[in-house]
Amino acid sequence: MLEAAWRVARERGIAAITLREVASGVGMRAPSLYEYFESKEAIYDAMFAEGYEAFLKIMPGPDDPSEPRPRAIAWIRRFFAFCRADVARYQLLFQPAIPGFHPSEDSMQLAGRALTTLDREMRAIGLTRPAAADLWTALVTGMVNQQIANDPGGDRWERLADEAAAMFIDHMERMEELV
Amino acid sequence: MLEAAWRVARERGIAAITLREVASGVGMRAPSLYEYFESKEAIYDAMFAEGYEAFLKIMPGPDDPSEPRPRAIAWIRRFFAFCRADVARYQLLFQPAIPGFHPSEDSMQLAGRALTTLDREMRAIGLTRPAAADLWTALVTGMVNQQIANDPGGDRWERLADEAAAMFIDHMERMEELV
DNA sequence: GTCTATACACAGATAGAC
DNA sequence: GTCTATCTGTGTATAGAC
Numbered sequence: 001m002l003e004a005a006w007r008v009a010r011e012r013g014i015a016a017i018t019l020r021e022v023a024s025g026v027g028m029r030a031p032s033l034y035e036y037f038e039s040k041e042a043i044y045d046a047m048f049a050e051g052y053e054a055f056l057k058i059m060p061g062p063d064d065p066s067e068p069r070p071r072a073i074a075w076i077r078r079f080f081a082f083c084r085a086d087v088a089r090y091q092l093l094f095q096p097a098i099p100g101f102h103p104s105e106d107s108m109q110l111a112g113r114a115l116t117t118l119d120r121e122m123r124a125i126g127l128t129r130p131a132a133a134d135l136w137t138a139l140v141t142g143m144v145n146q147q148i149a150n151d152p153g154g155d156r157w158e159r160l161a162d163e164a165a166a167m168f169i170d171h172m173e174r175m176e177e178l179v
Numbered sequence: 180m181l182e183a184a185w186r187v188a189r190e191r192g193i194a195a196i197t198l199r200e201v202a203s204g205v206g207m208r209a210p211s212l213y214e215y216f217e218s219k220e221a222i223y224d225a226m227f228a229e230g231y232e233a234f235l236k237i238m239p240g241p242d243d244p245s246e247p248r249p250r251a252i253a254w255i256r257r258f259f260a261f262c263r264a265d266v267a268r269y270q271l272l273f274q275p276a277i278p279g280f281h282p283s284e285d286s287m288q289l290a291g292r293a294l295t296t297l298d299r300e301m302r303a304i305g306l307t308r309p310a311a312a313d314l315w316t317a318l319v320t321g322m323v324n325q326q327i328a329n330d331p332g333g334d335r336w337e338r339l340a341d342e343a344a345a346m347f348i349d350h351m352e353r354m355e356e357l358v
Numbered sequence: 359g360t361c362t363a364t365a366c367a368c369a370g371a372t373a374g375a376c
Numbered sequence: 377g378t379c380t381a382t383c384t385g386t387g388t389a390t391a392g393a394c
Contacts, residue, residue, distance in 0.1 A: 214378080
């Protein structure tokens with residue numbers, strides 16, 4: 001059911017999902033979907049939650065390098081891979097792609113967990129300023145954004161990912177020394 | 180005419196413009212708009228061109244500081260101001276906010292001029308690697324993006340703008356020395 | 359549970375009178 | 377040039393038969 005919705009999203013774009021098409025993807029008619037979801041919004045919400053669950057799984061963990069620089073590089077590479085593996089999912093999670101869509105409380109909580117995990121991660125690599133996480137998210141999403149928007153089939157920004165991560169770590173470590 | 184379209188865009192969101200509402204904004208009915216524009220797409224296109232013309236005007240120039248660091252800081256501040264002054268315009272120019280909208284050749288040329296100007300600017304402050312402009316656009320749009328999406332009324336990212344610009348310049352200058 | 363039929367609301371665009 | 381009336385299409389959602 002959600003599987004069919006993702007298929008449509010990937011083919012037509014996340015904002016172009018229609019109930020008719022999702023239903024036809026599972027051999028049904030549109031009204032039958034209301035047995036499983038209260039509304040179209042509820043479908044988006046379930047997809048949003050599913051997306052964040054997948055996202056939480058690819059956050060840095062014990063298997064990653066422990067030194068800040070290689071750890072950040074490993075992480076930005078995986079983030080690129082995650083976003084590019086499913087652009088529709090990327091748009092749903094990280095872009096205001098669906099006018100008027102607001103995730104439910106439950107889903108927002110899931111998204112919040114990603115942020116607290118990120119904060120903990122920053123402290124784990126020795127970055128104590130709150131600015132660290134904010135600057136990092138801006139840099140990383142900016143890189144992926146440019147890549148997907150302006151060079152969807154290439155690697156114009158992806159090949160700069162390591163450099164971006166290194167720039168960030170070098171800068172933040174220098175700032176820490178001043179504290 | 181375009182003025183009315185911008186008004187609607189600011190009120191309802193750039194993607195939610197309707198011909199009826201634009202028309203009513205100038206005391207007309209929807210069909211009359213076709214005397215001035217071939218289609219709704221043509222209206223978006225004209226707005227897009229107008230937006231980029233305004234954008235070109237705020238790019239760095241002779242009145243800005245000439246030293247790389249303060250010059251980059253002045254520029255990122257002005258970019259924030261430009262985007263936040265009109266979020267609808269920001270979305271039209273820098274975000275894939277309107278599904279299926281593709282600017283005309285003429286408008287794309289205007290957008291291209293912004294990029295060549297940026298390249299020249301990078302060389303003017305001593306950055307010769309092509310990566311410089313790409314990393315800069317990613318960083319700057321990422322910052323604005325996070326600000327508008329996650330803290331529209333605050334300054335959580337805007338207050339980090341100077342630091343981001345400094346981080347970028349410091350990093351790029353160090354890279355130049357290695358060439 | 360799934361269907362057909364349909365309500366309802368919008369949108370962009372066109373025809374043709376004035 | 378501007379209008380009214382309308383076409384055509386698309387979408388979400390509901391009623392009620394099976």
